[in-house]
Amino acid sequence: MTPIALLGVPNDENSSYLRGPADAPAAIRRELFSDAYAQCSESGVDLSVPGRWIDNGDVAFEAGLDPWLAIETAVARALEPGHPLISLGGDHAVTHPILRAVRRRHPRLTIVHVDAHPDLYDAYQGNPRSHASPFARIMEEGLADRLIQVGLRATSAEHRAQFRRFGVETVSAAQWTGELRLKIDTPVYLSLDLDALDPAYAPGVSHREPGGVTPRQVIGLIQGLGAPLVAADVVEYNPRCDIGNATALVAAKLVKEIAGMMAGGTREAAHLAA
Template structure:
């Protein structure tokens, strides 16, 4: 039976504003496993026995956390299944994609986010969660970067968009039924602050005017190429209200997993 790997990456030391996303992976798992919710994806997969959970990376030991993330992601990918990483802040996308790119010489990143995360450095930190995609594009870890849901662009960031040839669909230009022209395997980088705070209040950087949960699910379900890996990041339980955002995060994990099974296998 085809599976989807899960890996928790509880790391938020490069968050620029609030800490908290390191607490997220076990809370997302709790909602994934809760009997209160359906275990089926909307695309028709019962996910109750489809996840191969590799646990959480242990950052208590000495060493460079980026090297540990890259190594552990590589080990999870060696199991042969598509991988969903549970963050953590968005800084972790850089070492994740180092491991993913080695296995996929053709790769498109679909980043769903309020922020482009393209600053060269933020607060003098080149590993900042606001800079991860500058590093990713500098290292050519994808052939294309498509960013959907942005609503925080400034002149510096627009310069970076042009520099790296990023394809942008700002939130103000998002249309129902958006279809992306994809022709390679896909990596989904799902920052929960892409959603309007009404749907996902549990994030460090609430940015009004965002996408709805339905719009994000619809975008994920429109992908017609193999989804080989993904991250779901920036859930901050310390900011959440009535566990709403944990539930949204688990819903998105289920829908990404369902589409992984649909696009990578016959089920």
């Protein structure tokens, strides 16, 4: 049995508009482990088996300690036993220190980044750690061999220049019209910003961007990666903006499907589930 490690990253100090994503880990866990929902992934994995989840709690942020060092250290500790890790954010800025730790364990790595926004500004509003800038830092530091961004629908001239600078591969929301099968020959880090989803499905985000993708499209992408999924984050859930807890439920569903694939689930099992 493959255990799945969980780690909460309750940090939103680099959010540019609203605070609230720091409250996400507890809210997602509540839905993830609720008796109201099935604990089997569509890919055929029973997530209720004792020992399946190893919950490492939340990163502790202490006064006087750089939050980035706290995150990197906690992620490295969670990864030490060799289990795949799902981090629950937090705003998207936290992906940068998470990947510092992940990269040390995976010399070959592709990032699949699902988002409405590229998050490639050099320093949004003068902040190089902004949640609108993590992938600029990640690519500058060589923390991945490839960056594939999908679901985009809010790009600027600066973003397009950064695409060229870093060799980013992109699939816009408009281009994502059918089954999306990416050709990847390395381990994968999945970074899932919930504002990639249309606000009809996930209103609980700080930056709602209409015209987004569906949970079914994202689940299909997860199930069709075709490469080892070694770590992931689910970020930018803002409980203060949610309606009827809808986004927390979607986040928990996506965490289950990520975990199912990490634990050996198959796309074929998902297609046979009906």
